[in-house]
Amino acid sequence: MVAEDSKENIPAQKEAKVSTAPTELNPWPDFIQRRIDMWDKLMAEYKAEVAAKEPSPIKITLPDGKQFDAEAWRTTPIQIAEKISRGLADTTVIAKVNGEVWDLDRPFEKDSTLHLLKFDDDEAKQVFWHSSAHVLGEAMERYCGGHLCYGPPIQEGFYYDMWHDNCTISPDDFPKLDQIVKCAVKDKQPFERLEMSKEDLLEMFKYNEFKVRIIKEKIHTPKTTVYRCGPLIDLCRGPHVRHTGKIKALQITKSSSSYWEGKADAESLQRIYGISFPDPKQLKEWQKFQKARLLVILFRQEEAAKRDHRKLGRDQELFFFNPLSPGSAFWYPKGAHIYNTLMNFMRKEYRKRGFTEVITPNMFNSKLWETSGHWQHYSEDMFRFEVEKEQFGLKPMNCPGHCIMYSHQPHTYNELPLRYADFGVLHRNEMSGALTGLTRVRRFQQDDAHIFCRRDQIGDEIRGCLDFLTYCYETVLGFTFKLNLATRPEGFLGDISTWNEAEADLKEAKVITVHESVNGYARDVKNRLYGEGFEVEFDEGCPDTLNKQIRNAQLAQFNFILVVGAKEKKTAL
Structure with missing residues (x-):
């Protein structure tokens, strides 16, 4: 018209x-x-x-x-x-x-x-x-x-x-x-x-x-x-x-x-x-x-x-699917090699960026899913079953498991941020008609991570995540990607002021910057050691005396204790 x-x-x-x-x-x-x-x-x-x-x-x-x-x-x-x-x-x-x-x-x-x-x-x-x-x-x-x-x-x-x-x-x-x-x-x-x-x-x-x-x-x-x-x-x-x-x-x-x-x-x-x-x-x-x-x-x-990746996977003998386990890929040796190469690449990058890898269970009692809200809003998309008259579900995501891990021990503000990475197996009860090769499956692993941090650390952590994305997708793989800002849902939990502050940090973090050694020489030493495969902790901002910090590290049975100050930094330079 x-x-x-x-x-x-x-x-x-x-x-x-x-x-x-x-x-x-x-x-x-x-x-x-x-x-x-x-x-x-x-x-x-x-x-x-x-x-x-x-x-x-x-x-x-x-x-x-x-x-x-x-x-x-x-x-x-x-x-x-x-x-x-x-x-x-x-x-x-x-x-x-x-x-x-x-x-x-x-x-x-x-x-x-x-x-x-x-x-x-x-x-x-x-x-x-x-x-x-x-x-x-x-x-x-x-x-x-x-x-x-x-x-x-x-x-x-x-x-x-x-x-x-x-x-x-x-x-x-x-x-x-x-x-x-x-x-x-x-x-x-x-x-x-x-x-x-x-x-x-x-x-x-x-x-x-x-x-x-x-x-x-x-x-x-x-x-x-x-x-x-x-x-x-x-x-x-x-x-x-x-x-x-x-x-x-x-x-x-x-x-x-x-x-x-x-x-x-x-x-x-x-x-x-x-x-x-x-x-x-x-x-x-x-x-x-x-x-x-x-x-x-x-x-x-x-x-x-x-x-089509489904055709390539079949022709190159990388993976296949079978109706006896719909939505779950079988990986041939060559496909498994590619799979593990990608996983090792992610492991190396996680270590460079201060993430620690954890392993969490595959199934949880429904009480956990009720607490997280998944049972009320997502249970139809989960694989559920009964064990000794208790309802259980295979995990469709790692979030609740990481929350259990974080809450299992007391933490001080000096330990934050804690960055958990997990390659755990996830299951989602996708409808059979929606299953599409490797893009929509029922059984999969994802490079999943959660960061527990202080309020004042949110901005730096978001910028670090965006830098991580940019490096992996653009620098290494040659892809481009777009970002959409997702804010609070209608039925959000917690107080509105915390949400407002966190969302403001998300908006500010849209500009991706790269900061080499921005947190000082000691953090740089920690990251370099961590990247070489050492388990390292950085006692940042601790109010205890130096002697007490050393004593605490000895009680924790650290094999090596490095005290880094201005002299050490100058010597290294």
């Missing part, structure tokens, strides 16, 4: 009186009008509340430091954009107010910083495609009356999931959906934002079992936001473009099936994908690129088939 350019005036929202296409339902499902009636009532109350707020003078600051006078609860980002230039206002997709993406027609509430983002900005693209998903969702409702589920932006475009008991949307239906999309875009339906209570949300979406689940299970605040464009009203965090007319070019690209929240035992849904742009020329360029990319993909698939 490509929409004609038109003036920027936005029509007032009407009682679901929009342009209609011959391909849509007539009449629409009853739930659409019930939603609109409830929305109109609540929106009128909200507008009265905003009108009653006393406007106060505020300052809006742009990235270049320029300031504009404004009024709280009255002035909007689009008004500031228009003061700068009409062209800027036309091409701005979304605002960013005090670091938060913000609707262009949503009033400022206090003194604020303002960034105006165009489509070439990644955040603006996500907003644009999210708004396009709502237009697609509106068309899906108007076409077959399905119950919408999730409709997010993705890396390139968007999709909407829908449940319907007796209607299946196929590529043959795309032109019919496209007609409805064109009507929605032509009408320049404003995107309007409203905060609603959980009680009102449950009433508005009571017709849709999936929305009810989201409201009950995912919303933990007294109020949350919904957005409306035309007859579509949906749960949504937002923000969105000003109106549907901004979406000048939209193409429905494909359809597929999916499961509710990705769970194979849940309801089957229909997923419709799309792509959109603010300029029809951009859609044409994208279409050309897709054709070229398809040729590249086909070429790569042919080349990948020639280099």
Whole structure:
């Protein structure tokens, strides 16, 4: 679909009186009008509340430091954009107010910083495609009356999931959906934002079992936001473009099936994908690129088939699989040689970097997995069995075992960081259909490590890990890799301040630096000895006297005790 350019005036929202296409339902499902009636009532109350707020003078600051006078609860980002230039206002997709993406027609509430983002900005693209998903969702409702589920932006475009008991949307239906999309875009339906209570949300979406689940299970605040464009009203965090007319070019690209929240035992849904742009020329360029990319993909698939590791493993007699032990590789002598060579390389690197290798059990009582949370959230992916009326599980990862090892002895802050490396065998109960050569298996070993350190050591440890990754993947193996910052999960344990500090260190550690001898000559001596195969401990920052430190080392039966000071360092140099 490509929409004609038109003036920027936005029509007032009407009682679901929009342009209609011959391909849509007539009449629409009853739930659409019930939603609109409830929305109109609540929106009128909200507008009265905003009108009653006393406007106060505020300052809006742009990235270049320029300031504009404004009024709280009255002035909007689009008004500031228009003061700068009409062209800027036309091409701005979304605002960013005090670091938060913000609707262009949503009033400022206090003194604020303002960034105006165009489509070439990644955040603006996500907003644009999210708004396009709502237009697609509106068309899906108007076409077959399905119950919408999730409709997010993705890396390139968007999709909407829908449940319907007796209607299946196929590529043959795309032109019919496209007609409805064109009507929605032509009408320049404003995107309007409203905060609603959980009680009102449950009433508005009571017709849709999936929305009810989201409201009950995912919303933990007294109020949350919904957005409306035309007859579509949906749960949504937002923000969105000003109106549907901004979406000048939209193409429905494909359809597929999916499961509710990705769970194979849940309801089957229909997923419709799309792509959109603010300029029809951009859609044409994208279409050309897709054709070229398809040729590249086909070429790569042919080349990948020639280099399929499963074929190479068989042809070169490296490894094989047998249905009597699915997902578990049998390694021939040549394959075992490669396997052990890689493991020895990792062992050597671990030693250089101050890791000590440990060995932990393969199976643990379910009490451990209950404590770690794996039993509640991961037990279906574990191999479980009963021993003397007790439930056990084969370990799918080393984390809990290393925690037991750390807690088995008392430790002082001087001993930290402790770096445990483990090549233990792991088992995961992957579904048989997901098993794929060596990339998805049931039995495997990984170069797994855990670091126990002080709060003030986190930054250095993260930088050390990133240096380790860079050396192994880029310097030695010639690969490249990308990093994604993973932060706390929704149900995190511990206090929020500790998480905030640790995540701040992760962000700071993104720049990888190499520090030779950064911790002084004594640490360098320790690392060099350790790299040569000696078991070495470095008594760093210990408050005890020198004599007591020597006595403690003698009691621990160290074979050699080195006292390193300025004289030793000077002599070595």
